[in-house]
Amino acid sequence: MKPYQEMSAAELSALKDELSQNFSMYKKTRRKLNMMRGVPSDEQLALCNEMLTCLSAEDYKAANGTDCRNYGGLDGIPEMKNIFADLLEVTPGEVIVGGNSSLSFMFDNVAVNMSHGVRDCEPWQKQGQVKFLCPSPGYDRHFAICDYFHIDMIPIAMGQDGPDMDTVEKLVSSDPMIKGIWCVPKFSNPTGIVYSDETVRRFAKLKPAAADFRIYWDNAYAIHDLGETQVKIQNILRLCEEAGNPNMPLVFASFSKVSFAGAAVACMAASMSNCEYISRRLIVQTIGPDKLNQLRHVRFFKNAAGVMAHMKKHADILNPRFRLVQDTLNRELGSLGIAKWTEPAGGYFISFDTLEGCAKRIVSLCTEAGVALTPAGATYPYGKDPQDKNIRIAPTCPPIAELSEAMEIFCAAVKLASAEKLLEDK
């Protein structure tokens, strides 16, 4: 079929009618299919079922003698710190291990900086209207934290190498009310792009106007490669240290998509000085994270190499799903000139760009046909995609047969919405 944009109004009108009639069939047989969030599939979860039984009734002590059943150990047991340190290529002293959710670490960090300030600086909230840079499309939960704390969000364009660093540098060095930036440096959510070495170097060399500017480096997909060889990114902690900005980056990671999303272990990595500072708050805030669950992770994975071997099994399960999405998109939409999408080498998402003004309509059509997608706009600050064109596809959770159906419906919705739009514009 020829590209839609080359069609005449009459051709488009006929096409639209045909597509609309086809789509009404999907609405009638309304399925319940979900490509909404980056959720592991049953198959993936089953990879760790042994973790449910890997402790024995006599196995509850960490290597340093800590009884994991009892109080203590605010920053994690040594073995778990070691695993995170090895995976993130930092030292164990630069790691604080937490509970089930790295999002909580991020939220808390923003919360404390708002109320108490970064280290010895004035609380953010006392300094005026706080602003964060938000590379977009990005992760809706990052934006939700800003929203919650009434932090102004400034969208930054995302390119193939990461955020538009010219703009980032210009803004960060000139506006002291810019206090943070959200980054998912590897297999970015949702675009799947990987920050280039040059991008990370430019991050490390930022000269912020604000002494209390922080890089929120959410390395959520640090080890979530789909390919055989691991994609490497530059080490933000080391580069910042070299550039004289040792306390600027705050790194977050978790096992949510390594072990169990519902019972994982999260961590934060930062300069030892930052860790020491953050621990002073932790002692007021909590009696500590679940240490037995840390021990469970240690027993199951043994070490970082064990984790990496495990990630290959995840890749084996995820690869056919990502391939199916790419194949379907190529087959159904490849020649029509109405969409572009990413082909990530890892992570959990495919970022899909429609014609301008079509994203909401497509998501809405899919909903009518029983296919749940991330709400259009969710990948932008305030839930507002200025061009209404980005859709996040999350292919990990549905069984492959369901994913196939969902993608078929999705492509049908894209075609219909595009034909409608182009006809409208004629």
Added chain:
Amino acid sequence: MKPYQEMSAAELSALKDELSQNFSMYKKTRRKLNMMRGVPSDEQLALCNEMLTCLSAEDYKAANGTDCRNYGGLDGIPEMKNIFADLLEVTPGEVIVGGNSSLSFMFDNVAVNMSHGVRDCEPWQKQGQVKFLCPSPGYDRHFAICDYFHIDMIPIAMGQDGPDMDTVEKLVSSDPMIKGIWCVPKFSNPTGIVYSDETVRRFAKLKPAAADFRIYWDNAYAIHDLGETQVKIQNILRLCEEAGNPNMPLVFASFSKVSFAGAAVACMAASMSNCEYISRRLIVQTIGPDKLNQLRHVRFFKNAAGVMAHMKKHADILNPRFRLVQDTLNRELGSLGIAKWTEPAGGYFISFDTLEGCAKRIVSLCTEAGVALTPAGATYPYGKDPQDKNIRIAPTCPPIAELSEAMEIFCAAVKLASAEKLLEDK
């Protein structure tokens, strides 16, 4: 021996020399004994060792079909909510289940009220200098939260029936900047007293000057009875509801001293309207608590009756320890007129009052002899006991032989410090 206060200066001087010489022996053989914090003993922890293995590789679903390995379930799995609801005599809809630490719930609640306000009220921090009432002696971690948020702490005297309610009522009804009060209503930390029915009724009927006044009801020892029959307290949620103050109380509880202190499940109970309100924040703050650990608790305890049966086993382990402390104190100090102490029917502490001005000296002597105690003053706001007389004894953790030694040294320190003090005052 006759009461110290009836002794002449010469008698006291001779006594002091003798006690001092005796005590130097303890200093030489400096042991490592710990009565510092309310920590469960190895024996208690072992009661739950089966919980380490109670899930199987096929057992990960909650009764409603929730896969506890995956995302979801911000407020807890239904079975765990039911158990907390039954234990606290509330409805499951009034319960939010969290992670390992009820302290985190309290901290977060204060944090959000400071930064965002109670429901639709102005944020506390925008209203002026926030004040909390702090029944004292009380729990140092409550005071630490106030301290962290620069909340003024107003000590309230504790009597046999709970806080001095005349003062509480007067202050709460007259000062709109009083936004909260910390309560441990059953087996209060450290006095062990139980709020009388009348006290709880008066709490429920408070007429706060502030619409955003909240009762922080830390029911940490709700089921931690030492005796055969359970001590009952009035239901704060129900009484507040009846009094037209349904949203005033926030109840906190946890399994830290039921299952594993290092891997427990905490909860918050409040009006359904409050729970709904709080959940709106949770969705921004976290991906959710560890649901597998909830399931582990459910499988191990089965239901509230199972929990109560389990608590009897704790009591069997704790009773000899509490008896040993009482016996030692009676034997060594009973006739000397230099101290008073509580004899709680549950909880984790014995509150010990020395002669005025002796607490710090006693704790310091004990430290020199290798017995770690809660720092003197810790049971008061700002760590300042105005009369320097309260010491919290935590007898639960040491093996009974060590506890016996520790108490012997403690009593020797009390005698010496008292003789010194009385001589000084002559």
